[in-house]
Amino acid sequence: MVTVAAQLLAAIPAVPATPAVRAGATCDPAPKAGLQMSTGLPTPPGHVAGTGVLRALTLMIDFPDAPGAGSARARFGEFFPRTAEWYRTSSYGALDYRAETPVKGWLRMPQPFASYGIGRGVAYEPGYRRLIRDIAAAADPHVDFRPFHLVNVLVTPNAGPSALDTVLSVTFAGTRDAPIADGVPLAHVSFVYSRQDDGSPTGAQHAYRVLPHENAHAFGLPDLYTPTGGTKVGHWDIMSEDWGDNNDFLGWHKRKLGWLRQDQFHCASGVGRSVHTLTPLGRAGGSKLLYLPVSARGGYAVEVRTQEGNDALVCKPGVLVYWVDTWTASGRGPVTVIDSAPRSGGCARRPNVTAELTDAPYGVGERFTDSRRGIAVEVLGRDAAGNHRVAVTRH
Known part of the structure; x- marks a missing residue:
C-alpha cells in the first residue's frame, strides 16, 4: 500500500476529518x-x-539600444505554429488559436529598453503602461486592433538579461483602464523576453512553451509555482514549469477552460465506494477527470497521464492525484500534486523539471489514502489502451 507523504498532507488546508463530505462542499x-x-x-x-x-x-x-537580433519573422517562428498546435492538442480542438502578424519586421520603440524600468516582478505602472502605449502608437499605421482578443509582444532576445539568469516574461490580463487602440482596451498583453533555452539537447525545441503559459493567464489560469519554485506541481502543468519536456494542462484546468464536456467529469461526493474508468488526458474522448470535494474551497482531483498528446515524454504513466485549492492566489501554490513515491528522486532528470515529482502517478495496485479525511483512491487495473479503473472510498 502506498500512502501520501505526511508533509504533503500537512500542506493542505485543514478541514474537519469527519464527515468525509463536509457541509458546503461543492463539485x-x-x-x-x-x-x-x-x-x-x-x-x-x-x-x-x-x-x-x-x-x-x-x-x-x-529598441534603439537593442536593435532586433536576426529577423523579426525568425523570432515569430520560434513560437508559431507550435504554440497554436500545442493549444489545439491540449484543447482537443476546442480552441482555434490564430496568430496574426500584420507587421512583418521589428517595431522600433521610441525609448531605450532601460528607460521602461523592466525587471522581474515589476508593476504595470508606470513602465509597462508606457511601453504598451508606445507599441500601440508604432503599430497603429499597420494594425486594426479591434478584431483581436489578446496581444503577444515578442521582444528582441538581446533586450534585457538572459532567461537563464532572470525570467522577465509576463502577462497582464484583464487590466482595468488599459491603454486604448482603435477604440478597444489592450487589456490582455503577453510579453516574452530572451529565450528559455536551457542548453539541453531539447531546450530550443521546447523554449516556445513560455508563450502558451503566458497566454493562459489571459484565460484566467493562475501560476501554480510558489515563491520558492515549482515543487508543488512539478512538470504536470505548464502553469507550473513551462520549460519542461512534457507538460500539458492538468485536467482541472481543462475543465475550467471548457475543454471537457460535463459527461467527461465525475464528482465523487457520496460516502461509500465507487468505481470509475478514466481515459488518458492526452487523448480525445472518454471520461477524463474525477473530483472528490472536501470543502467549499477544494478537494482531490484524479486523472490519468500517459505518453500521449502534449505528455509524450511522461516517464511514469499512471493515475495522478492532486489537491485543488480555489482560495489560494496565483503564485502561492493553489495545487499540490501527491507524490506516489516520495523521496524516490523521480524517474527523469531534466533541466528545469522537479525530478522528485516525475514519478508521482500511482500505478496498478497502488493506493492513495488520506485517513484524516476518510478518503482512499486505489488503482484497480489498466487495459491495453491505457484506460485505468479507479476505486474511490469515502467514510
Missing part, C-alpha cells in the same frame, strides 16, 4: 472573492474565452 468550488486568476469555477468576467476562435495579434519589438 464547483468558487474562487475566493477578489482573485482574478485562480483554480476556482467559474472564471471571473473580463478574461479571454478558452474555446472557439482566438485571434492573437503578435508583434515583434526592438
